[in-house]
């Protein structure tokens with residue numbers, strides 16, 4: 149197939165040849181430093197025999213329109229995580245693909261916008277009977293004036309960020325004064341609304357899903373585990389450091405592993421919850437759900453990632469590997485899911 153891999157890039161003047169050269173360098177040095185996700189995807193697609201064009205979008209959406217017209221791909225692999233460096237605008241690229249009539253992988257703009265708003269998506273999930281933490285949300289300039297009718301501790305986070313931006317130990321607040329202070333800090337620092345949720349104490353689970361409708365495959369569940377001797381209970385959250393800082397992870401004994409034993413009954417309830425959530429949020433082809441499982445077996449959905457990170461050696465690719473998919477097969481599975489969806493339509 150002729151494929152285009154579309155992604156956001158800070159290198160505005162770069163066309164296909166520059167990305168091609170950069171990709172070659174990064175793939176050659178894979179053992180030293182992992183290549184950008186879009187290059188990993190393009191490499192995998194080539195290994196699976198496709199003709200691939202790299203389309204990096206800087207500030208100019210028209211550039212994408214022109215390149216696609218020229219390349220005329222059978223399918224676009226959407227690897228865009230932002231537009232002009234703004235993650236909240238990631239929906240624009242699939243929006244454009246939609247407008248221009250291209251077939252593409254992954255979530256539609258609606259699902260990207262819906263899941264990006266952690267308050268609205270929780271309301272939709274609750275409507276479908278999924279347990280989500282009680283919450284209150286504040287607009288950008290809204291002050292915390294009254295004590296919310298929620299049980300402290302609360303967890304305060306940016307309403308529409310991801311990658312654990314703004315998530316630190318200080319996200320957990322024990323009283324009204326610290327709530328007001330943290331909300332104001334996040335508003336100021338991130339220039340966006342804020343959500344404060346009831347804190348759910350439990351195991352941290354990530355569930356990756358591939359496919360659509362009745363052909364949904366739920367991959368082995370990943371758990372972020374914390375060494376109990378090196379962390380206090382309130383430290384057992386996926387902060388920015390806990391996710392991305394290798395030295396910190398080492399120090400605190402934090403690892404992402406295939407979830408330790410989960411009873412069959414719990415696993416089945418998790419699958420059911422994820423199937424319902426996937427459908428409720430209009431997710432497509434692939435996604436990752438972040439959940440917490442409390443000691444008494446209750447499942448709480450924290451959020452859905454409509455456009456999850458799919459680099460080699462990270463959660464979703466590791467889950468796929470556990471399910472028997474080599475990295476190249478995993479990327480091909482996403483393509484297959486998209487094709488099957490369009491063929492059925």
Ligand SMILES: Nc1ncnc2c1ncn2[C@@H]1O[C@H](COP(=O)(O)OP(=O)(O)OP(=O)(O)O)[C@@H](O)[C@H]1O
Nearest residue numbers: 281303309310311312313345346347348385386451
């Ligand atoms: N209500 C909550 N109770 C307990 N822990 C929470 C809660 N909300 C968030 N957390 C912790 O903070 C982490 C990040 O939260 P969340 O997934 O909502 O943010 P994110 O920045 O979108 O993350 P991602 O990197 O997955 O995009 C969670 O994985 C969890 O460890």
Ligand SMILES: [Mg+2]
Nearest residue numbers: 311312438451
């Ligand atoms: Mg998350």
